[in-house]
Amino acid sequence: MSYRILVVDDSPVVRHMIRKAIEISGLDVGEIVEAADGSEALSAMEKSWIDVVVADINMPVMTGAEMVKEMVAREFMATIPVIIVSSEKSARRLAELKALGVKAYLNKPFRPEQIKQVIGDVLLERKEIERV
Amino acid sequence: MFELPTTEKLTDLVASILADATFVFVEPVQSDAWHQSDALCARVVFGQGKDVELVLRAAPALAPTLAANLLGIEPESDEARESAADAVGELANMLAGVLAVAVFGPETICRISIPEVALEVGQSLVPIPEPDACRTVLLTEDGHYLSVALRIEADA
Numbered sequence: 001m002s003y004r005i006l007v008v009d010d011s012p013v014v015r016h017m018i019r020k021a022i023e024i025s026g027l028d029v030g031e032i033v034e035a036a037d038g039s040e041a042l043s044a045m046e047k048s049w050i051d052v053v054v055a056d057i058n059m060p061v062m063t064g065a066e067m068v069k070e071m072v073a074r075e076f077m078a079t080i081p082v083i084i085v086s087s088e089k090s091a092r093r094l095a096e097l098k099a100l101g102v103k104a105y106l107n108k109p110f111r112p113e114q115i116k117q118v119i120g121d122v123l124l125e126r127k128e129i130e131r132v
Numbered sequence: 133m134f135e136l137p138t139t140e141k142l143t144d145l146v147a148s149i150l151a152d153a154t155f156v157f158v159e160p161v162q163s164d165a166w167h168q169s170d171a172l173c174a175r176v177v178f179g180q181g182k183d184v185e186l187v188l189r190a191a192p193a194l195a196p197t198l199a200a201n202l203l204g205i206e207p208e209s210d211e212a213r214e215s216a217a218d219a220v221g222e223l224a225n226m227l228a229g230v231l232a233v234a235v236f237g238p239e240t241i242c243r244i245s246i247p248e249v250a251l252e253v254g255q256s257l258v259p260i261p262e263p264d265a266c267r268t269v270l271l272t273e274d275g276h277y278l279s280v281a282l283r284i285e286a287d288a
Binding site: 010011012013014016017020058059060086087088089090091092093096107108109 | 152153222226229239
């Protein structure tokens with residue numbers, strides 16, 4: 001099964017970095033979809049199936065935190081795991097997002113192998129849940 | 133109450149982020165040593181209530197290298213040139229994340245603005261006028277300058 005991953009960041013450079021890290025990771029990825037803010041990301045999630053969301057926090061129009069709250073409200077969080085990749089390092093912010101159901105949090109700057117590890121772990125967990 | 137980091141602490145944090153994110157290694161230099169007039173300038177504001185302005189200035193010739201190293205591409209490529217401004221902005225964003233913790237502590241949720249990036253033409257590096265500010269000027273192995281300045285913003 002090939003996974004569809006949604007990458008959400010207002011910086012084209014960061015979207016490219018994450019895309020490249022995923023492409024060289026060896027993970028079974030069918031398509032990488034991109035969005036520049038939380039609002040675009042929600043539209044993408046409504047249009048087609050997404051297996052994992054990798055999102056920044058600080059974005060224009062709709063932040064990553066607002067996007068996660070909206071995903072909770074629309075019950076997307078029940079089916080779509082979210083990984084936050086952000087320069088924010090506040091322990092309180094991390095706790096707040098984890099309480100909302102965010103699966104993992106990676107700080108910027110990140111190494112490609114960290115992206116691979118985190119996405120791989122989330123996809124594995126998802127596979128095991130589907131098996132049950 | 134909060135305080136800006138010392139120049140030495142700021143230098144260490146900036147050098148660490150540059151090395152980790154872009155594999156660019158720097159040494160601090162005297163701030164009046166930079167006479168270059170043009171700079172690609174990224175401005176980010178972070179804080180909670182009282183805000184801190186971060187201004188990152190990079191020599192225009194350095195910016196494609198920063199982009200190239202972030203993206204794993206050639207610095208002479210069109211993509212590196214086209215991504216240069218975004219790369220400087222993203223670097224300022226990463227610095228803001230680290231400095232927000234250094235200034236406000238790990239438990240404070242800070243607002244971090246979206247970076248604003250512009251090419252400053254004909255601007256020379258001026259001395260820091262205010263006491264509530266700090267700056268570090270750094271030189272890369274290739275001889276390019278980069279500076280990071282922090283300033284506590286006046287109340288709105």
